[in-house]
Amino acid sequence: MADKITLEVARYSPEQDGEPRFDRYEVPLIENWMVLDALNYIKDQLDGTVTFRWSCRMGICGSCGMVVNGHERLTCETLLADYLPGPIRVEPLRHFPVMRDLVVDLSDFMEKLERVKPWIIRQPGAPEPSREFIQTPEQLAEYKQYSLCINCVLCYSACPVYGLDPHFIGPAASALSLRYNLDSRDQGAEQRLDVMAQHDGVWDCTVIGECSVVCPKHVDPSLAIQEYKISATKAWFKNLLMPGGGK
Amino acid sequence: MEVTAHDILLIGGGGAGLRAAIAIAEADPRLNLAVVSKVYPMRSHTVSAEGGAAAVIAANDTIDEHAYDTISGSDWLADQDAVEIFVNNVTHEMLRLEHWGCPWSREPDGRIAVRPFGGMKKERTWFAADKTGFHMLHSLFQTSLKYGEIKRYDETFATRLLVDDGVVGGVVAIELATGKIRAIMAKAVILCTGGCGRVFPFTTNANICTGDGMALAFRAGAPLKDMEMVQYHPTGLPQTGILITEATRGEGGWLVNKDGYRYLQDYDLGKPTPTPVFRSMELGPRDRLSQAFVKEMEKGRTLKGPYGDYVHLDLRHLGEKKIDEKLPMVRELCRNYANIDPVHQMIPVRPVVHYMMGGISTDSSGATPLKGLYAAGEAACVSMNGANRLGSNSLGELLVFGARAGTSAAQYASGARRPSDRLLAQAADEERRIEREYLNRNSGRERIAKLREEMQHAMESACGIYRTRQTLEEGAAKLAELKQRFGGITLDDHSRTFNTQLMAALELSGMLEVAESMVHAALWREESRGAHQRTDFPKRDDQKFLAHSIAHRNAEGPPRIESLPVTITRWPPGERVYGR
Structure with a gap:
């Protein structure tokens, strides 16, 4: 096995003029090292100005998403050795404004997350149990996969529709919205449908499914969006047949 | 500004x-x-x-037992008024989390499921x-x-x-x-x-x-x-320090030395049994388990690796179904970061700094x-954790x-x-x-x-x-x-x-x-x-x-350490007993 590998790291600083560029760094190839370990080696030993986010280094905090050789990856769970002989090209996630080097501006995603009302909604006056809500393992399984989203936003980077129309609510927010709708404790599906069925809601999705392919936690946002389209269509017909909303 | x-x-x-x-x-x-x-x-x-969060909810459990486990676990350094507040309120807090949508694992009848954890006398996690x-x-x-x-x-x-x-x-x-x-x-x-x-x-x-x-x-x-x-958790992956949860042992995992021997039995933690026993062996407290590792290493009975000595955490007898259902992240972490599958292989682990x-x-x-x-x-x-959480x-x-x-x-x-x-x-x-001092610094x-x-x-x-x-x-x-x-x-x-x-x-x-x-x-x-x-x-x-250390900062030189007595309410200091 080679003992070194080269990384080509995208560099951009808004304070300096000019286009984004790539800097090359050679790092030791250590067994089990991830792309993130290589970036940390660069930052600590070679160039302290290389800028990226990271924290848990165990695939759960969602900070270190980047584009590695053209594919969205969590860099903390992407082995260097899988890219031999290199070089490995590391770029910031697509479709978000780049703040610096590998760091993108997430404010649009944070706004979308909030817009889908990702919390348990109870109808006014609905009783609050004194103990837990009863929720069988089968009921838990209904929404469980959608609750595993770590907000790493790889899916927005991979989504061609979001790339064309930044108003599109997008994969992770749709999955999260459905996660609450499918939760037996929740009664807020109609309120969320109002958000999701808007023109910038789920209709833009053209079922390319890249979001589900890149998801490192095996959430299926694409399926969530299709389920939403079905619900929205049903609601539309219901309104058409029973104006004023027959319940 | x-x-x-x-x-x-x-x-x-x-x-x-x-x-x-x-x-x-x-x-x-x-x-x-x-x-x-x-x-x-x-x-x-x-x-x-x-692994989880402890709160009394099982019918056979009591708040006093949770308090005693916590206080004896702390080696009597916890303030018992704080512990009492904790055990009296934590179930209510956990239920609020449940009402806010936390996807707690469930029993078949839809009630909250609980699992055993180290140093706890009942299933309450x-x-x-x-x-x-x-x-x-x-x-x-x-x-x-x-x-x-x-x-x-x-x-x-x-x-x-x-x-x-x-x-x-x-x-x-x-x-x-x-x-x-x-x-x-x-x-x-x-x-x-x-x-x-x-x-x-x-x-x-x-x-x-x-x-x-x-x-x-x-x-x-x-x-x-x-x-x-400082708490050392007994089971971290040797190269990265990534945590392998105590729930592995709550679900029945074993810690074994280089000879495949469940060495905790040599450290006053009880006798090995095929299924987990509360407050015993692998369900002992973290401080005692991490110390046992060091003793075992001194006896030359640990394994040697490029990232230091280690022992094995064996989950193989739990089977794939239980591992996937109860410990899916452990399997994912072992595969990603140690290149092993705990369904078929033992996990190399060593004590790792975990908690203050x-x-x-x-x-x-x-x-x-x-x-x-x-x-x-x-x-x-x-303080509710005292000398060991x-x-x-x-x-x-x-x-x-x-x-x-x-x-x-x-x-x-x-x-x-x-x-x-x-x-x-x-x-x-x-x-x-x-x-x-930072931004405009040139020297x-x-x-x-x-x-x-x-x-x-x-x-x-x-x-x-x-x-x-x-x-x-x-x-x-x-x-x-x-x-x-x-x-x-x-x-x-x-x-x-x-x-x-x-x-x-x-x-x-x-x-x-x-x-x-x-x-x-x-x-x-x-x-x-x-x-x-x-x-x-x-x-x-x-x-x-039987006192807390209180560190005050000095402008120059090392901090000044003072002493503050521990608050004892109902549990006078005693011997910490595990496995017997």
């Missing part, structure tokens, strides 16, 4: 901070509150907690598979979004507490995106900044666990309590001795004491005066200091990464599982040297935009102070209790040391 003002500021947006924020919004929606966090809240380290912290944090964060009044300063790093005449009135903080230095004023500040595992080289803790709040409080004159009490029992000294309402300053969660020491007590702690700190800060802030204008001069001083040769690494290794040698006066004095000398050398740092990065090297430098400066408090508290405690084992004082000494 941009100045903003709120009634209450939360520093840190992990479990404790978000729980406190919700408590404040519920207590008085008119209060203007904001969360300052150096990462987006859902990135906070609560996210990495795996609630879990969401083995991603409990992840689900709790996301449930709290998402629930916090429904309170529009919670303002957030995301990716903003607090560098200094503003204090006038003994009263806290806000912070100075840097917005990472722009490098803008702001004064954020508040009548009350709650520090929920988590632990400081990163002062050590080998830790389960995330990169962000740098003890920032401890350093903020310490520098502002609030003391730190029980800083010598010590922290910012608070009373049971979360108040520090400094007026207007509160703390909760791992950053704080209330039981696994699955910290997630409940951050709920109970996060909520209490929020409620008491809300009450205080409702009657408190607006912060003094004199603080603006302090804030301007701090801005100039950051520019002078200096010491590299941040090098100093950090030297600190981490000094701490491992000085303040590991076993300590002596000699190792601690060497550590103290090394830390004093590193503080000196920190004055000569060099920064490659002078940018105002997302300057992570600047943040690393500020974190390191705080960590050096926090580390110093740990070493000096450990020197002061001339006994062995819980996680603090002095080979030169191998016995527990209740005559002298």
Whole structure:
């Protein structure tokens, strides 16, 4: 096995003029090292100005998403050795404004997350149990996969529709919205449908499914969006047949 | 300088901070509150907690048993009034999390499922598979979004507490995106900044666990309590320190040495049985298990690897179905980071720095001795964990004491005066200091990464599982040297935009102070209790040391350590008995 590998790291600083560029760094190839370990080696030993986010280094905090050789990856769970002989090209996630080097501006995603009302909604006056809500393992399984989203936003980077129309609510927010709708404790599906069925809601999705392919936690946002389209269509017909909303 | 003002500021947006924020919004929606966090809240380290959160709910369990397990687990260093508050409130808090949508694992009839955990006499650990912290944090964060009044300063790093005449009135903080230095004023500040595992080289803790709040409080004159009490978790992956949850043992996993022998039976932890027995063997407390590893290593019965000695955690007999259902993340972590599959192979593990029992000294309402300053969660020491925290007590702690700190800060802030204008001069001083000492710095040769690494290794040698006066004095000398050398740092990065090297430098400066408090508290405690084992004082000494260490910062030289008696209510100190 080679003992070194080269990384080509995208560099951009808004304070300096000019286009984004790539800097090359050679790092030791250590067994089990991830792309993130290589970036940390660069930052600590070679160039302290290389800028990226990271924290848990165990695939759960969602900070270190980047584009590695053209594919969205969590860099903390992407082995260097899988890219031999290199070089490995590391770029910031697509479709978000780049703040610096590998760091993108997430404010649009944070706004979308909030817009889908990702919390348990109870109808006014609905009783609050004194103990837990009863929720069988089968009921838990209904929404469980959608609750595993770590907000790493790889899916927005991979989504061609979001790339064309930044108003599109997008994969992770749709999955999260459905996660609450499918939760037996929740009664807020109609309120969320109002958000999701808007023109910038789920209709833009053209079922390319890249979001589900890149998801490192095996959430299926694409399926969530299709389920939403079905619900929205049903609601539309219901309104058409029973104006004023027959319940 | 941009100045903003709120009634209450939360520093840190992990479990404790978000729980406190919700408590404040519920207590008085008119209060203007904001969360300052150096990462987006859902990135906070609560996210990495795996195994579960303890709260009495099973029909055969009692609150007194939870209290006794916690107190004996703490080697009688916990304040028993704090423990009683904890056990009396934690079930209610966990139910609130349930009502807020946390996807707790369930029994077939839809009730909350509980699993055994180390040092606990009953099954009382609630879990969401083995991603409990992840689900709790996301449930709290998402629930916090429904309170529009919670303002957030995301990716903003607090560098200094503003204090006038003994009263806290806000912070100075840097917005990472722009490098803008702001004064954020508040009548009350709650520090929920988590632990400081990163002062050590080998830790389960995330990169962000740098003890920032401890350093903020310490520098502002609030003391730190029980800083010598560092928890080593017995099962981390050797190369990375990634945590393999105690739930593996709660579900029936075994720890074996190089001969395949369940060695814990040689360390007064009971006799091996095929299925787990409460408070016995692999379900002993973390301090005792980590110490047993060291003894086993000294006997030459551990395995040798490129990243140090290790033993095996064997889950193979649990079978694929149970592992996938109850421990899916463990399987994922082992595959990704150790290239093994625990369904078919044993997991190499070794003790790893995991949790700080010590922290910012608070009373049971979360108040520090400094007026207007509160703390909760791992950053704080209330103290309910004493000399050894039981696994699955910290997630409940951050709920109970996060909520209490929020409620008491809300009450205080409702009657408190607006912060003094004199603080603006302090804030301007701090801005100039950051520019002078960091951003505009041109001289200096010491590299941040090098100093950090030297600190981490000094701490491992000085303040590991076993300590002596000699190792601690060497550590103290090394830390004093590193503080000196920190004055000569060099920064490659002078940018105002997302300057992570600047943040690393500020974190390191705080960590050096926090580390110093740990070493000096450990020197002061001339006994062995819980996680603090002095080979030169191998016995527990209740005559002298049934007391907390309280570290006060000195402007020059090492901190001053004072003693504060432990509060005993109903459980007089006794022998810690496991497995017999």
